[in-house]
Amino acid sequence: MRLLKELRVVVCLGRIAFDGLLNWAQRTGVIASRRGFTFGHGAESSFPNGLAIIASYHPSLQNTNTGKLTRPMFLGIFKRARQLAAAAVQ
Numbered sequence: 001m002r003l004l005k006e007l008r009v010v011v012c013l014g015r016i017a018f019d020g021l022l023n024w025a026q027r028t029g030v031i032a033s034r035r036g037f038t039f040g041h042g043a044e045s046s047f048p049n050g051l052a053i054i055a056s057y058h059p060s061l062q063n064t065n066t067g068k069l070t071r072p073m074f075l076g077i078f079k080r081a082r083q084l085a086a087a088a089v090q
Contacts, residue, residue: 001028008088009081010051014058015039021053041073044080052084 001007001024012018018039025031030047037045043055056069056077063069 008050008052008085010053011077011081012039012053012055014056014060017058018053018055041069042077042080044084050088052081052088054081054084 010021012021018037022031022034022037025047026034030049030051031037037053039055041055041057044052046052054077056074057063059069059074
């Protein structure tokens with residue numbers, strides 16, 4: 001993560017990815033606590049360093065075949081990520 005100098009947005013595909021990002025951020029001192037960060041599809045938050053985070057349900061067959069995650073929902077995550085990345089540049 002520290003090598004990605006222009007990283008502006010992270011999309012977490014699933015709860016495991018979300019928890020992993022928060023663990024990394026706490027371990028490296030980016031955040032002091034995990035409190036205030038909630039996982040949910042489309043949930044947005046940011047770290048004090050300005051890095052935006054968007055959570056998404058994992059695109060597994062269990063989620064896509066049951067309709068928990070639809071194609072429009074999934075595409076919406078990446079459209080929003082693009083918006084946030086563009087706004088961070090300005």
